Amino acid sequence: MTRLSVAIRLRLILGVFGLIFAVLAVDLVRAQWLDPVVAPEWGNGVSPRVVPVEATRGVITDRNGVVLARNVPDYRLVLIPGLLPSEVEPRRAMLLELHARTGVAIDRLVQATDTHLARVDPFRPVVLEEHIQTEQAIALRSSLAGLHAARVEATSDRRYETSGALAHVIGYVAPIPADRAAELQKAGYSVEGRVGLTGVEAVYESRLRGEAGRRLILTDPLGREVGMLGDNPPRSGSTVELSIDLALQRTTEAALRRGIDAGLSIVRTVPGRPQPVPGGAAVVMDVNTGEVLALVSLPSYDANLFNGSTDAQAFERVLRDPGHPLVDRTYMETRSPGSIFKPLVALAALEEGIATADTRITSNGYISVANEYDPSIRYIFKDWAVHGSMDMTRALARSSDVYFYLLAGGYREGGREVFRGMGADTLAKWARLGGFGRPTGIDLPGETGGLVPDSKWKEKTIGDPWLLGDTYTYGIGQGYFTVTPLQMAVLAAALANGGDLLAPRVVRGIREDGRFLPNGRQVTARLPGTPAHFETVRRGMLAAAATDGTAFTGVPTDWQAAAKTGTAEFGQPYPDGEFDTHGWFMAYGPFERPEVAVVVYLEYGVGSTHAGPVAKEIFEAYLATRGGPSRVSQPGGTP
Structure with a gap:
């Protein structure tokens, strides 16, 4: 037999033994570390x-490091079914004793001992009560002295610092x-675990949760720990840093509350x-990155209601x-956006060749069809209002409905086409190009x-044909067309x-681990348009923010x-x-180098009168965080 064949056989033998040991090792790890059942006794x-x-759940902070969601010490009362007597009468006597010492109902104690998990893993603690105050926890521990079947455990609770x-x-x-x-x-x-169910807590659950650890311990016949064989410590969850600026968020919320109250004053x-x-709702978004700096929806609620430690009646009131x-x-x-849809209609009309920046239309306060x-x-x-003759810039500045009726649906008189409009399907095409009809991807x-x-x-949904009046109302952001405030912010950006x-x-x-992993800029689509056409629309919106435009109430001096601005009718008509x-109010700034x-959306109100002042407060708060406004000349009128 050659030296080479001997070496090959030796390697084969060692490989087989290595495989056997690997299988045994995997089986041991599985039995000792992964299976949640009691292993055989060791004597x-x-x-x-x-x-x-x-694992300790990760905290959530605002963009400046202010902690918004954290973990606080908490206590809970648990029962270990495996430490109860196995005989019926002694078992019942101990349950009665636990009831007397803890105040937990007998039915709840019996239920805790009769679950599938208690039968499979009788030494796994079953939670009886959570969110026990420190003083009560101390008293319970003293009361439970000598009873091994129940104990008070230290744990943690989630606390939200910013309320609504x-x-x-x-x-x-x-x-x-x-x-x-x-x-x-x-x-x-x-x-008994907890999981993020809504918001960032849900979307970033895998990052916040961390990785649970395990301890391999030795226990005596009463289930008490008498030694430790191994320890695989948990890994804490990551810190999630929001793009939100808490100070701006609070200012936005306060301004929105005032706007909601002001808008309600006109309801009859x-x-x-x-x-x-x-x-109402308000969105503040970085136009270059997509980072949301403030996102407010009212009415809101206290997220702490959902941790189970708050009065059940308060929880029911929210529901x-x-x-x-x-x-x-x-x-x-979603709601009809009203006239804040007009900038996109203007861009569509320019791109489709329906109008130019110089196209003039006269509004005498109405059109008759x-x-x-x-x-x-x-x-x-x-x-x-009666606006007279307008080009596109002036029509955007004054928010003329007649101008946009014609861009959308055209006008015929005596069987002759006086002005060719885009039509409903072209409007729908451009609405989709503008990001509507689908989620933004937040x-x-x-x-x-x-x-x-x-x-x-x-025709398919309602069973009626599409009419010219439907197209006219479509062109001014009303009718069946609906959007979210966030979609309008994406369009503005x-x-x-x-x-x-x-x-x-x-x-x-x-x-995590001393590193910052940024949530990068993501472009979901491109809104088509030539630079000249974009500039025409932007100039119209700039004119709207001037002193004789409809949006001047929403811009800092x-x-x-x-x-x-936008004001969209809804609901049933009054007798008159x-x-x-x-x-509604939609804006971006500064004009030359947008940031x-x-x-702003108000359930009840008028765009210029009620939503505009809310936006102005938000802009002023934003500028305060950037060291104050850029002092530039405000145009004295519209082109």
Whole structure:
């Protein structure tokens, strides 16, 4: 036999032995560290046991490092079913004794001992009560002296420092819902574990949660720890840094509250008419990165209600509130945008060759349109004022409805086309190009995309044909077309940055292991348009923010911004035919080197009167964080 063949055989033998040892090692690790069951006894009643160790959940901060969600010490009362007597009568006697010492109902104690988990792993603690105050925990520990089947454990609770100001953004953690229990247990969650259910807590759950550890201990016949064989420590969750500026968020919230109250003042009281439910939203977004600097939805709620430590009646009040405080109006709820849609209509008309910057249309306060089947019947479509002859810049500055009726639907008289409009389907095409009809991609759960209707949609959904009046109202941002405030902020940013539709981000980045992992800029699509056409629209919005434009109420003094107001009718008409209105304001600034977009939405109100002043306060607060406004000359009038 050659030396080479001997060497080969030796290597084969060693390889087989190595494989056998590897299999045994894997089986030992699985049995001792992964399986949550009691291993065989090691003699003298001593048994090894794997004990899971929860990881510390990561904190959430604002962009300046201010802690918004943190962990605080907490206590809970647990029962270890395996330490109860196995005989019926002694077992019942001990349960009665536990009831007397802890106050926990007998039915709850019996239930805790009769679960599937208690049968599979009887030495795993079952939670009886959570969120025990420190003084009560001390008293309970003293009361339980000598009873090994129950104990008070130190744990932690999630605490939200900003109450309602950021509840929608941060979200909350809560006990694992029954319908997700099986899924999350497979992912390594404990039965008594908590999970992020909404907001950043849910979206960034895998980063915040960390990795649980395990301890391999020895226990005596009473389940008490008498030694430790090994320790695999947990890994704490990462710090999630929001793009939100807490100071700006609070200022935005306060300004929005004032705007909501002001808007409610114009709602009329009519017997039999439902009472108005106040609400509103505001978005502040970096036009170059997509970072959200403030995101406010009102009414809001206290996220601490969901940790189980608060009065149940307060929790029920939130659930039954007619204002639906759990709904984030910035991206979960849609409304007609009114005239803040007009800048996109203008861009579409320029790109489609329907109009130029110099196209002039005269508004005498209305247009009269003949019924296509009976010309003796005429329909009146009102403007909000008499504007006279206007080019596109002036039409945007004064927000003329007649101008945009014609851009959208055209005008015919006596069977002759006087002005060719785009039509409903072209409007729908450009609405989609502007990012509407689909979610923006914000890193928050539950976003809705709104509705972009076209001629086929109405016939298919409602069963009626699309009419010229539908196209006219489409052109001024009303009718069936609906959007979210966040979508309007993305559009404003695209108009400012030259066409990039950015995915909004409320998380600036992740901090872990001494590193910062930024949440990078993401462009979801491009809004088409030539630089000249973009500039025409921007100049119209700049003119709207001048002293004789409709949006001058929303811009700080001595500061240039591009802006647009919107007032959208909704609901049932009053006896005189008038409607309640939503108030909108959309803007970005500074004009020459844009930094930030602001969108304000009021459930009740007028864009220039009520939403505009809210935006002005927000801009002023933003400028204060940047060392004050850039002093530039404000144009004295519109071109």
